[in-house]
Amino acid sequence: MDLAYTPRQKAFRAEVRAWLTANLPAEPLASYDTREGFEQHREWERKLFDARLSMVIWPEALGGRGCDLIEWLIFEEEYYGAGAPMRVNQNGQLLLGPTLIEFGSESQKARFLPRMASSEDMWAQGWSEPNAGSDMAAITSKAILSADGSHYVVNGQKTWSTRAIFADWLFGLFRSDPASSRHHGLSYLAVPLDAPGVTIRPIQALNGKQAFAEVFFDDVKVPVDNRIGDEGQGWHVAMATAGFERGLLLRSPARFQYTARRLVELYKSHRDVADRDPGIRDAVLEAWTGAEAYALSAYHTVGRLAKGARIGAEASTNKIYWSELDLKMHETAMRILGPLGELTGDAPAAVEAARWLDGFLFAQAGPIYAGTNEIQRNIIAERMLGLPK
Amino acid sequence: MDFTFTDDQLTFREAVSRFLMTEAAPERLREIWETDTGRSPELRKNIAEQGLTALSVPEDCGGLGMDDVAWALMTQELGYYAIPDSLADAAYVAAGLIAALPAGTASREDWLGRIADGSIRIAVGHPVNPLVADANPANLLLLAHGDEVHAVPREQVEVESNASIDLSRRLARVRWAPAASTLIAEGEAGRALWAQTLNRGALSTAGQLLGLAQRMLDLSVDYVAQRKQFGKPIGSFQAVKHHLADVATKVEFAKPVLYRAAYALAHGEAGADARVSHAKLICGDAAWQAARHGIQVHGAMGYTWEVDLQMFMKRAWALDAAWGDRGFHKARVADAILADGAALGPGHTFEE
């Protein structure tokens, strides 16, 4: 155990910090759940990419910087610590990206990854269907290979696809063997959202914005080259992606440490009212201890990975931990704000332009998306503790 | 930056675990519970022969010179097998205090040598604990009088036993009078020793609580896999699964906090107090939840004397308040994070 950063790691931190100081947008960007905000975020991503800071852990040839996971943690600490914008393309970058690196052909990697790193291509996820939520193996959307084997014909519907109305591409699972059931006979496809036969209908989310969408496929032709991994192996390929999602990458600890720091500041500047509720101080302490525990766990995991360990079912503990922590922190902020908590961003009396309220709303979704926390508990019990199905 | 243990450290832990598995099986603990002293000279002898009493003693005094980081693994094993307080208190907490005395302090080398070979029992009376664990069977007691540290032979103190619900804990109120002959440190030096000793005691307890949590989880998993109701193992019911998944999650996230605290202590970091308190709180919380969910999934069996769970549960309940209760440790965390200019947030997990 050696908890000192190397000179190289320190230099990298300093470089990222200096770049962010010089380049952070002067004004907060508009919400990326709006068209305007989405495009502002795309521009920001381009800037990051040009500085080779968009996907630091990807190989240089694919638009990354070849950093190891410790450097990635450092990058995230600087990024979130500086209050930099949310990462609009992260579902592609963090979920599809690693899958392509593991399962994609060389030509697919060259075709998709650099444009994903620069956010010229924005990606939406297409797993859920109206009747396949937690039970993702119930997917019925079909992708049938044409007689000449050149393309799939896709029919069916996906739903809850985050920011799909603004995105360029969708990746997800489709049933390529119509006679198959459950986990078998699924293929993993990348579908251009401007293809003929694709209809996208926005869904208004809790925050009133068109944050996700239904996507309908009506005889959509998808070239066979857009299949990632082997025909019928989609479930296996997707599980690798889901593992990454639940695991470290999607929610780096810095994000929660940043929220915890803001919460401590909020509490300190509102003690006159906050201390009337004796539970609040406790909850504030737990924000710091919780975020710190999550960060320590990440460093421990990264160290073990570097020594050859693999993330297994314990990734499911991560998902539960960060989503409950995030919720608890935002609930605490709402309790501190009291009667000002309900005010929306355009209300003149709103505190911090209602940032806590926005976060509180989104935190409600944390225990639901990326596999609900009940499903994660099932996974922990069955695969980590070995309890019977 | 490498926040993991070496293979040697992990192998050592494995070996300790295998040793205690046979030496400190639950039936054996029950026998010891029933004795008057609550201590087994034979177990103690075997533990000393295995070298476990010598871990913290500096190498030039016949020990292995292991640091707090290695103890973070050891104490989990001590907790997992519910080894009584006397071992960690003497071999880790007291050894740490005595080793920190200036070289040449009278008896220092003698005490350390005897800790290493297991021939001395030392009890530690830190003011944060109203009662002293294992005062009665001790040969020597380290006691506080203000900032002063006194090393008092057992014959010079009066002890009054106070029974604990955890029969592995033998607590006593100690009456004694400070004398020049027993004084080993005072003033600034004494204050620093007590502060360090508090952190070691808390860290030792935190590690044991985490080991206890893991043991209760393992016992519960075994139980729900074999107990059947409605024609199937109760472990196949989701309510039961989720109780135990929650414990597993708490245990997972407590581990690295314990390790970070041990490192802070070993390296004398300025923020060590808050790190240690964090570890104590999170490990205590994991242990209490493991106890509550553990007894729940055992049904009435969990409420019996007969089922082993009770031994680990009671120890968890007791240790949660030893070496600083939750209020004490929360106050220390609050002091650190609510202070003006506190280094919080991303990037401060390992550096100020």
Ligand SMILES: Cc1cc2nc3c(=O)[nH]c(=O)nc-3n(C[C@H](O)[C@H](O)[C@H](O)COP(=O)(O)OP(=O)(O)OC[C@H]3O[C@@H](n4cnc5c(N)ncnc54)[C@H](O)[C@@H]3O)c2cc1C
């Ligand atoms: C903000 C947000 C963004 C999202 N983005 C995307 C996206 O981009 N792409 C995409 O494909 N999907 C997305 N989703 C959908 C998400 O993956 C699903 O909501 C999730 O998988 C749960 O499915 P469901 O909503 O159908 O709930 P259901 O499966 O109907 O579950 C409802 C409740 O029942 C519980 N339940 C269900 N089955 C079990 C079981 N076996 N054991 C115990 N409890 C059970 C659940 O835990 C939950 O509490 C998003 C969701 C949200 C909220």
